[in-house]
Amino acid sequence: MMAAAEKFVEADNAEAIITRIEHKSRKIESLLKQNKPVEALKTALEGSSHMIRDERCKSANWIVVHRALMAIKDVEGMFSSLDPEYYDILMKYLYRGLSTGDRPTCDQCLRIHEKLTERAGLGCILRSLADTVNAI
Amino acid sequence: MASTLRLYLTCIRNTLEAAMCLQNFPCQEVERHNKPEVELKTSPELLLNPVLICRNEAEKCLIETSINSIRISLKVKQADELENILAKKFLRFLSMRAEAFQVLRRKPVQGYDISFLITNYHCEELQKQKLIDFIVQFMEDIDKEISELKMSVSTRGRLVATEFLKQF
Numbered sequence: 001m002m003a004a005a006e007k008f009v010e011a012d013n014a015e016a017i018i019t020r021i022e023h024k025s026r027k028i029e030s031l032l033k034q035n036k037p038v039e040a041l042k043t044a045l046e047g048s049s050h051m052i053r054d055e056r057c058k059s060a061n062w063i064v065v066h067r068a069l070m071a072i073k074d075v076e077g078m079f080s081s082l083d084p085e086y087y088d089i090l091m092k093y094l095y096r097g098l099s100t101g102d103r104p105t106c107d108q109c110l111r112i113h114e115k116l117t118e119r120a121g122l123g124c125i126l127r128s129l130a131d132t133v134n135a136i
Numbered sequence: 137m138a139s140t141l142r143l144y145l146t147c148i149r150n151t152l153e154a155a156m157c158l159q160n161f162p163c164q165e166v167e168r169h170n171k172p173e174v175e176l177k178t179s180p181e182l183l184l185n186p187v188l189i190c191r192n193e194a195e196k197c198l199i200e201t202s203i204n205s206i207r208i209s210l211k212v213k214q215a216d217e218l219e220n221i222l223a224k225k226f227l228r229f230l231s232m233r234a235e236a237f238q239v240l241r242r243k244p245v246q247g248y249d250i251s252f253l254i255t256n257y258h259c260e261e262l263q264k265q266k267l268i269d270f271i272v273q274f275m276e277d278i279d280k281e282i283s284e285l286k287m288s289v290s291t292r293g294r295l296v297a298t299e300f301l302k303q304f
Contacts, residue, residue: 098147099188106190110143117150125154129184129201 014054020047021060028068037071038081044068045086045093049134058136065093070108075115087120091128092136144191145272151187151199152208152268158256161204172205172255197275198248205255207241208271209248212278222285223249227278239267 024043031040044065072078082090094116097109117125163169164179173182182203190196198209212227214220227250234240239258241251254267 095187095189098190101190101193101196103192106192107140107143110140110147110191113147113150114143117147122150122154125151126157129155129187132180132185135185 014057017054017057018060021057021064025064025067028064032068032071037068037073038078040071041065041068041078041090042082042086045089048089048093048136062093062096062136066097066105069093069097069112070105072108072112075112078112079115079119084120087116087124088127089136091116091120091124092131095128096136140191141276144189144195145275147189148197148199148275149268149272151189152206152271153264155184155187155199155201156206156254156259156264156268157201158204158206158254158259160256170204172207172253173202174200174205174207175253177202196248198245205253207245207251207253209245209251210275210278211248212250212275212282218286218289219282222289223278223282226281226285238262239270 024047028040028043031037031043044061044067048061048065090112094109094113097105098113100106160170161173161182163171173179177183184201186198186200188196188198194211194215195213196211198207200207200209212223214223227244230237231240231242231244231250234242239252239254241253244251252271258267
């Protein structure tokens with residue numbers, strides 16, 4: 001009985017989350033038009049740490065983050081303005097990008113991965129490996 | 137081209153340095169047994185998230201870690217049929233002699249060309265940095281070896297064909 005009620009709540013929650021992700025996507029498009037790729041990435045990574053269990057929400061969030069990641073041209077500049085609190089989530093998304101196998105995505109992710117490891121250290125990688133609860 | 141290879145190898149090296157944190161852990165199910173948990177995958181609390189690092193559609197590297205063992209599976213670049221056959225034969229040659237390599241797995245994981253299995257015992261006897269250097273060096277050398285083999289096969293084929301056709 002409780003499980004059924006929980007499932008209902010989850011479904012509603014999923015719809016709400018997907019609407020939120022769509023809002024985020026529109027905001028990111030406008031930020032990219034104004035030539036602010038770092039702001040766009042920050043917006044994309046915000047809210048990803050909330051426990052999104054549904055597969056659709058995860059895919060939707062990944063598409064948004066992917067759009068922001070591919071728009072980044074200057075990796076060094078990005079790190080100078082990105083807060084350290086985003087490093088862990090960014091590392092998780094980088095590994096998701098590396099697993100896609102799509103050449104431009106992998107190139108971009110490998111570039112950012114090298115710089116992020118220099119900045120954040122091996123601990124960041126280990127946290128993304130060890131976190132089985134908040135899997136992206 | 138060369139820079140993607142460098143970035144790919146750096147990424148793998150960093151991930152291995154972070155992931156190769158192994159300790160002895162006796163089997164939880166069976167007394168007095170000590171098994172590499174990454175192979176059995178019976179207890180989820182002993183496993184870390186597996187990580188797939190792709191350089192492009194053809195080359196990838198799967199790194200699975202557990203508390204006492206790490207499994208690294210590689211898929212090498214195979215541009216045409218000849219490279220396909222050469223890579224398969226060469227890597228099968230190496231895998232059959234896995235005893236000599238210690239860290240090699242006799243059969244590659246499904247979908248990959250070659251696999252390494254490193255346990256906590258290997259980390260105790262051998263240095264972790266050198267193990268990682270070995271794996272990265274292996275990846276670089278494989279490409280060179282296969283290109284050399286391909287070139288020698290084409291040269292030999294050309295010589296044989298010239299000699300044979302001389303009689304006509």
